[in-house]
Amino acid sequence: MNKPMELYDVTIIGGGPAGLYTTFYSGMRDLKTKLIESQPELGGRILTYPEKMIWDVGGVTPIRGEKLIAQLVEQARTFEPTIVLGQQISGFERQEDGTIMLTASSGERHHTRTVILAIGYGARKQVKLEIEGADRFEVTNLYYTVQGLEVFRAKHVLISGGGDSAVDWANELEPIAASVTIVHRRSQFGGHERHVSNMRNSSVKICTPYTIEALHSSNGTSIEQVAIAHLETGRRELLEVDAVIVNHGMKCDFGPVEGWGLDLGLWHVTVDEQMATNLPGVFAAGDFVTYGSKVELIAGTFTDGIMALNSAKQYLDPEAPMMAYVSSHNEKFKEKNRALGVIEDEESGQKD
Structure with missing residues (x-):
């Protein structure tokens, strides 16, 4: 008997800054998460300029691209998501129960309840x-x-x-x-x-x-x-x-995604202020999206990811809170804080 395919709450396509931070935040929201990247390593467009200095990420002093990616990857792994490398997703099929079956060009399949597209400018040349x-x-x-x-x-x-x-x-x-x-x-x-x-x-x-x-x-x-x-x-x-x-x-090529029925322009997909595309259960973030108040910075891609993930969470559970608790009040971090040797006073929240 074939083993049933594992069903994920959210599948994030794209392993650049937007996809990596969204993967981390998905763990904060207690969702079963998979990240799929078409290249053999995570990092996205920043990998094309690993020594370039990046100055505009909040709370981070000037940092080389390769180091920023290393830190984002480490952060993305916090809640142990499934990470798949070297697979380009080509097929998108809505199942009878409303879930989504994604198929890679190599034939592998991925079953998910929602999708977040963080594919940047696609296969940029x-x-x-x-x-x-x-x-x-x-x-x-x-x-x-x-x-x-x-x-x-x-x-x-x-x-x-x-x-x-x-x-x-x-x-x-x-x-x-x-x-x-x-x-x-x-x-x-x-x-x-x-x-x-x-x-x-x-x-x-x-x-x-x-x-x-x-x-x-x-x-x-x-x-x-x-x-x-x-x-x-x-x-x-x-x-x-x-x-x-x-x-x-660069010239952008979104590849097979262009055939999914998304509202695509020359450089971007159009989303609303909640990062929802025109396809139910499909959200987007980062350089791939455009909307009225879009911030064209790496910091902006993090916000896009948060918004997309929050929208996915409420799509799955309309009664869920609109956003995650901050880390200092989030139950998921208490055990991790203990592992780091940080003990917090339960009453005051102060660290010993």
Whole structure:
């Protein structure tokens, strides 16, 4: 006889910051939780810039991306959820009893009462430099991601792009590179205001509105010069470089989720203020969602996750409280506090 498939209260799809924090909070709400990530490791988009400094998470001093993820993973495991790696969910089928059967592209199935989608921008692909033959330099000194800063020490670096990552890398590299030049098609940059201000007040050479026109190499293997052109006047400059970093954003592909019947736009799924999608029992959080008061910060993804999980809890039990008790009053943490050697006075709540 086949063993009945285990039924979970909530299945969270996506193992980035939103999915990880939602997994932790689901444990606070005493729900049987499963987290599924399509990649072989947890972390989401932050894994593409592990050494990038992150400044804007409440209560956390500046922290490298890889360390933040390590802490989020440790926190997510607090209530021992089931974690599944390396499975992309493709199938979505509503059962007669209202539960949901999810099927991975590899054939594995997952039975759940609710779903929270925290898939970010889906399978994001780097927008490549549209110059013929540019790909041959990817093995030498043309970069689309930065895995380590030391590679660029004492080098003349050109960065193409104007978003958060381009601005952040300019600021990160300015103290260690011989020079940093940033080339952007528009005069305005899309990074956080303080970071843009820091860049403008540093030694970074800013070329706007310019675009890369050609890459020059005498040996055919590495870029030695970059030709840039002013988009309004056509004026051209030739810059000597040791490395080129291209950050032109990403193309998003939500994959099989696009066939589920969700109210999807080009970059996001539309949700209400409770993070509910147009599919009953399916909620969403993080970069994947858009709504009127959306906060485009990692801190905002945590709030999205809380709201989505609270909505899932009330979907399962309309009589349940709207939110979890704070940790200092939550029964689930008392045993964990004792394990940490923290003893609280039952009357006053003070720690000994």
